[in-house]
Amino acid sequence: MPVGEVYYPSEEVIKNANIKNWDELNERATKDYEGFWEEMANELDWFDKWQKVLDDSNKPFYKWFTGAKTNIVYNCLDRHIKTYRRNKLALIWEGEDGQLRTMSYFALHREVCKFANVLKSMGVNKGDRVTIYMGRIPELIIAMLASARIGAIHSVVYGGFSVESLAERIEDSDSKVLITADGAYQRGKIVPLKQIADEALQRCGTVEHVLVVKRTGQEINMESGRDMWYHELMNLPIATQNCAFEIMDAEDPLFILYTSGTTGKPKAILHTHGGYMVGVYTTLKYVFDIKEEDRYWCAADPGWITGHSYIVYGPLLNGATSFMYEGAPNFPYPNRWWQMIEKYGINILYTAPTAIRGLMRFGESWVKRHNLSSLRLLGTVGEPINPEAWKWYFKVVGNEKCPIMDTWWQTETGMFMITPTPSVPLKPGSGTRPFPGIEMDILDENGNSVKPNEEGYLVIKTPWPAMLRTVYKDPERYVNQYWSKYPGYYMTGDSARRDEDGYYWIIGRVDDVIKVSGYRLGTAEIESALVSHPAVAEAAAIGLPHDVKGNAIYTYVILKNGYEKSSALIEELRNHVAHEVGPIAKPESIEFVDSLPKTRSGKIMRRVLKARALGHDPGNISTMED
Ligand code: WTA
Numbered sequence: 001m002p003v004g005e006v007y008y009p010s011e012e013v014i015k016n017a018n019i020k021n022w023d024e025l026n027e028r029a030t031k032d033y034e035g036f037w038e039e040m041a042n043e044l045d046w047f048d049k050w051q052k053v054l055d056d057s058n059k060p061f062y063k064w065f066t067g068a069k070t071n072i073v074y075n076c077l078d079r080h081i082k083t084y085r086r087n088k089l090a091l092i093w094e095g096e097d098g099q100l101r102t103m104s105y106f107a108l109h110r111e112v113c114k115f116a117n118v119l120k121s122m123g124v125n126k127g128d129r130v131t132i133y134m135g136r137i138p139e140l141i142i143a144m145l146a147s148a149r150i151g152a153i154h155s156v157v158y159g160g161f162s163v164e165s166l167a168e169r170i171e172d173s174d175s176k177v178l179i180t181a182d183g184a185y186q187r188g189k190i191v192p193l194k195q196i197a198d199e200a201l202q203r204c205g206t207v208e209h210v211l212v213v214k215r216t217g218q219e220i221n222m223e224s225g226r227d228m229w230y231h232e233l234m235n236l237p238i239a240t241q242n243c244a245f246e247i248m249d250a251e252d253p254l255f256i257l258y259t260s261g262t263t264g265k266p267k268a269i270l271h272t273h274g275g276y277m278v279g280v281y282t283t284l285k286y287v288f289d290i291k292e293e294d295r296y297w298c299a300a301d302p303g304w305i306t307g308h309s310y311i312v313y314g315p316l317l318n319g320a321t322s323f324m325y326e327g328a329p330n331f332p333y334p335n336r337w338w339q340m341i342e343k344y345g346i347n348i349l350y351t352a353p354t355a356i357r358g359l360m361r362f363g364e365s366w367v368k369r370h371n372l373s374s375l376r377l378l379g380t381v382g383e384p385i386n387p388e389a390w391k392w393y394f395k396v397v398g399n400e401k402c403p404i405m406d407t408w409w410q411t412e413t414g415m416f417m418i419t420p421t422p423s424v425p426l427k428p429g430s431g432t433r434p435f436p437g438i439e440m441d442i443l444d445e446n447g448n449s450v451k452p453n454e455e456g457y458l459v460i461k462t463p464w465p466a467m468l469r470t471v472y473k474d475p476e477r478y479v480n481q482y483w484s485k486y487p488g489y490y491m492t493g494d495s496a497r498r499d500e501d502g503y504y505w506i507i508g509r510v511d512d513v514i515k516v517s518g519y520r521l522g523t524a525e526i527e528s529a530l531v532s533h534p535a536v537a538e539a540a541a542i543g544l545p546h547d548v549k550g551n552a553i554y555t556y557v558i559l560k561n562g563y564e565k566s567s568a569l570i571e572e573l574r575n576h577v578a579h580e581v582g583p584i585a586k587p588e589s590i591e592f593v594d595s596l597p598k599t600r601s602g603k604i605m606r607r608v609l610k611a612r613a614l615g616h617d618p619g620n621i622s623t624m625e626d
Helices: 011-016 022-031 033-041 072-081 105-121 138-149 163-173 193-201 274-287 305-317 336-344 353-360 387-397 475-483 523-531 567-580 606-614
Strands: 052-055 063-066 089-094 100-104 129-134 153-158 177-181 184-186 189-191 209-213 227-229 253-259 267-272 295-298 321-325 348-351 377-380 404-406 440-443 456-460 490-498 504-509 513-516 519-522 536-546 550-559 589-592
Touching (some): 072 274, 072 305, 105 138, 129 163, 138 153, 163 193, 163 567, 305 321, 387 404, 504 513, 513 536, 513 550, 567 589
Parallel strands (some): 129 153, 129 177, 153 253, 295 321, 377 404, 550 589
Antiparallel strands (some): 089 100, 513 519
């Protein structure tokens, strides 16, 4: 019997579960994980099968399904339109303004082929990078799939990022094409995406073509010779609905996605067609128990890994019907989400603790106005969920009948790593155990497994198919950051503990990454935005606990000579960060200081700042300079 507060699945849930006997599958997958993943790979289509499931001859540069040929888009679309799924809805979309669009698998395939032909006509070839910067609209999905269909590598930049973040990512990826929109609706206002893109393009010189989707309709600048409207291109004779897919090697890159790391600039994590496909297909199938009749809603943004794996690729690989919503959860009223769940009969809702806490604040009467009985499963991701939010989600939203899949994973892992499946007993705040076939551990400084309930570094001990293959253009960083602390093991950057039942409890990041409302930001990005302002000499950023956001950004700034401290300057600096990085990075507070705690080698000691802010003992400060 598991210890602590345990929630058992109902008979009904177990009856429907794709994994009925978790222990049995886990045992089989652990004994022979290559065999397990091979079996899963066989459920998908390949033009040529692999010579080897796992090639570990050049660790840690693992390869999966070597020699195999496929295309993930073929498996997402072409495979289904040969079957009854041709007429099935792939996507139901609601705009923040209430607009409704639906697309069958046939229609999505058509639009993707048309746009793939447009991209080809722009000279986009296999291996070229394409940057996509948009709000949550169907064209974002179409653009991703069209790129992948012709073997190009997409780099999606979250629409909440701003000028410098976008410029940096376009430049680093060396993209010739940028796909964007005139604007995006967010809480009734327009985010001027094209205007931000124009400003970003002045800072980087690689882009030759800008393709613009018309969404918000306001007047925008269109530079002749460079900028073109999506709808006009899609009406050209070259945009036919037949477009051969590129036959890809399993190890050919599918996308890069920038994420914040320990130091310096965001780095691009690289994922591939073959292994990534097998990993996301399998995990979504088993964790969210995808059924033919389901309507599944992952409320993340396609601009982050959750959206890549579990809005775009995972659901389409499973032939599922996905719902996507453009706007804010509480617009125009706090019942917006619940209204849409009722209206579209959503069966599975997958979101983040911050969204749950945000909606919880408005009270349960907003939820109770709606009939949410279609819901069958719930999910959470992005940061640890506090038991209070878990219980509210379980009781108020799920009416005590929907198990909550608390999925721990990362941009780098590509797929769920620690997660329950519906038939597993749950403990609020724990993601339970690693997915079958995944071996993990929690280690102390010396690399020994810690005792039950002790805190340590979370590591992954065996390779998995959707693992990152490298850091784009920086293989050294891939090795140093992930594989060098404990050779042979992948270092997650999280600390965790494991209880008597082997259940994992994530504590948080041990590096300079801050999770704000589930979004991943680096202290370095915020600090470099601050020092790019003429008044700032030095800056430090830390994350401190916040009731809704999980963490909020606190910053400390040393002004240059000649600048006066003032509340107006604080506002100016906060807005400057929002303009450079994005509104999500806007600091909660800016404090002017005369010095910052540093090591003798000049590194800012953020833990000392954090301890001071929380009124804790700063611990060992023997390496401090002053
Ligand atoms: C955190 C998001 C606790 C963790 C998919 C990880 C979580 C980082 C959970 C990766 C969870 C993600 N419980 N913490 N269920 N899921 N995290 O790359 O710190 O944006 O290292 O990927 O989010 O963030 P990323």
